[in-house]
Amino acid sequence: MGESSASAVLRQLANWARSDGSGIVFDSSTGFALPNGAKRSPDVAWVKRERWDRLTPQQQEEFPPLCPNLVVEVRSPSDDVRLLWEKMAEYVSCGAQLGWLLDPKGRGIRYARHDCDIGGRGYTWNVASLPQSALEPAGREAQLLAELFWWMTAGATVIWLAATALTLYAAYVSPRPHRERGALLLIVIGGVAAPVVVLAVLLAVGLAQLPGLLAPPAAGSLRILITGEQWWWRVRYLPAAGAPVDLANEIRLPVGEPVDFQLESADVIHSFWIPSLGGKMDMIPGRRTRLTLHPTREGTYRGACAEYCGGSHAWMAFAVVVHSREEFQRWLAQQAEPAAAPTSAPARLGAELFIANGCGACHTIRGSAADGVVGPDLTHVGGRLSLAAGALENDRNDFRRWIAHTYAIKPEVHMPAFGMLPPAELEALAVYLDSLQ
Ligand code: HEC
Numbered sequence: 498m499g500e501s502s503a504s505a506v507l508r509q510l511a512n513w514a515r516s517d518g519s520g521i522v523f524d525s526s527t528g529f530a531l532p533n534g535a536k537r538s539p540d541v542a543w544v545k546r547e548r549w550d551r552l553t554p555q556q557q558e559e560f561p562p563l564c565p566n567l568v569v570e571v572r573s574p575s576d577d578v579r580l581l582w583e584k585m586a587e588y589v590s591c592g593a594q595l596g597w598l599l600d601p602k603g604r605g606i607r608y609a610r611h612d613c614d615i616g617g618r619g620y621t622w623n624v625a626s627l628p629q630s631a632l633e634p635a636g637r638e639a640q641l642l643a644e645l646f647w648w649m650t651a652g653a654t655v656i657w658l659a660a661t662a663l664t665l666y667a668a669y670v671s672p673r674p675h676r677e678r679g680a681l682l683l684i685v686i687g688g689v690a691a692p693v694v695v696l697a698v699l700l701a702v703g704l705a706q707l708p709g710l711l712a713p714p715a716a717g718s719l720r721i722l723i724t725g726e727q728w729w730w731r732v733r734y735l736p737a738a739g740a741p742v743d744l745a746n747e748i749r750l751p752v753g754e755p756v757d758f759q760l761e762s763a764d765v766i767h768s769f770w771i772p773s774l775g776g777k778m779d780m781i782p783g784r785r786t787r788l789t790l791h792p793t794r795e796g797t798y799r800g801a802c803a804e805y806c807g808g809s810h811a812w813m814a815f816a817v818v819v820h821s822r823e824e825f826q827r828w829l830a831q832q833a834e835p836a837a838a839p840t841s842a843p844a845r846l847g848a849e850l851f852i853a854n855g856c857g858a859c860h861t862i863r864g865s866a867a868d869g870v871v872g873p874d875l876t877h878v879g880g881r882l883s884l885a886a887g888a889l890e891n892d893r894n895d896f897r898r899w900i901a902h903t904y905a906i907k908p909e910v911h912m913p914a915f916g917m918l919p920p921a922e923l924e925a926l927a928v929y930l931d932s933l934q
């Protein structure tokens with residue numbers, strides 16, 4: 498879409514500006530010299546007429562020395578959205594009143610505003626755009642299910658075609674009373690014998706798959722305990738040797754090895770589902786269910802809760818990264834480490850604020866005084882692919898938005914919003930959390 502969406506936005510804004518008259522629209526051929534010295538050419542820009550008229554003709558001709566009031570960037574497939582977002586933040590810090598980042602591919606809109614916090618509710622390109630198709634299997638179990646699905650679809654198509662052909666035959670080709678014997682035969686064969694055979698075969702195939710899907714993997718396989726919580730995932734790696742490793746909302750797996758998932762719930766029934774890797778399994782309070790998956794292809798996939806579990810059920814997702822064994826091992830060893838001590842001054846302030854504001858009563862950051870267990874472990878939260886179970890991306894702005902606007906981002910969430918903190922303190926907290934890689 499890239500180019501064409503940019504020109505569509507340009508056309509619409511230009512139309513509006515003509516009828517409105519209070520400003521002028523520019524396309525990306527105009528470069529602006531921002532107050533911070535950078536020269537930037539947004540896809541579309543709008544400048545208030547009075548500001549424009551104050552420039553000399555020569556300034557208007559060359560790089561106009563101002564930051565547009567409104568800037569629009571349209572993400573093309575090759576653009577890194579984080580870099581674009583940094584550009585947006587730059588425009589806003591240079592005085593743009595409003596910046597739009599349009600992302601046709603991720604179907605998201607984000608906006609940055611000068612006079613308030615950064616917004617753009619529900620922009621979830623990161624995890625939401627990950628593959629999660631049961632028909633594009635990346636694991637042995639998903640492969641079996643996909644094959645079963647295609648056999649069933651093919652069979653159902655044949656049956657449907659036959660039934661339709663018979664209907665058309667009776668209605669148009671030979672619309673007359675048929676011999677009783679023929680009709681009876683049709684009912685017995687088509688209505689009784691054929692369905693019995695078809696369903697029996699399906700049952701046999703399904704039952705034959707079941708033991709393989711339910712069998713616990715060989716002793717010594719990787720074990721992961723996942724607890725569904727309203728509305729996030731507590732993840733605990735249980736290595737054969739060494740202490741358990743706690744994290745949240747992200748699962749990494751070595752390719753080509755069976756994984757023994759042990760599933761629990763802390764509150765209501767959830768359902769654990771990684772469509773690309775296999776079927777789903779309920780997480781039931783008071784019980785431990787199990788699921789074995791064999792990822793066969795490296796990649797990053799989306800998992801989700803597949804059982805309605807309350808207000809933010811739809812915001813209960815996670816990323817699954819399938820790595821080579823070495824990479825996986827490196828990652829797990831790194832997750833097992835305590836958090837690095839904050840180095841910069843704002844990060845140190847953030848660490849103090851984290852304790853002073855009581856965040857540590859609900860969150861653990863290993864290596865610090867924070868040891869709460871109500872919410873997700875944050876020891877390495879800055880290195881995760883998303884925040885709040887896929888509800889946000891993971892950069893400093895997202896941390897700030899999350900801490901200040903929890904309810905707006907995730908309705909009913911079990912974390913109070915800290916919007917009353919002064920912006921500088923929110924920023925310090927964000928810097929600190931972002932540094933927990
Ligand atoms: C009453 C308990 C509670 C307090 C206090 C609390 N949180 Fe949370 N926090 C939670 C819960 C529960 C979640 C999970 C929300 C969800 O995703 O549904 C969470 C999620 C988070 C996340 C996202 C974690 C992830 O894995 O993506 C961050 C970051 C966070 N909190 C930071 C903070 C900070 C900073 C403070 C203090 C200013 C704080 N929290 C105070 C309960 C709390």
Ligand SMILES: [Cu+2]
Nearest residue numbers: 767802806813
């Ligand atoms: Cu759920």
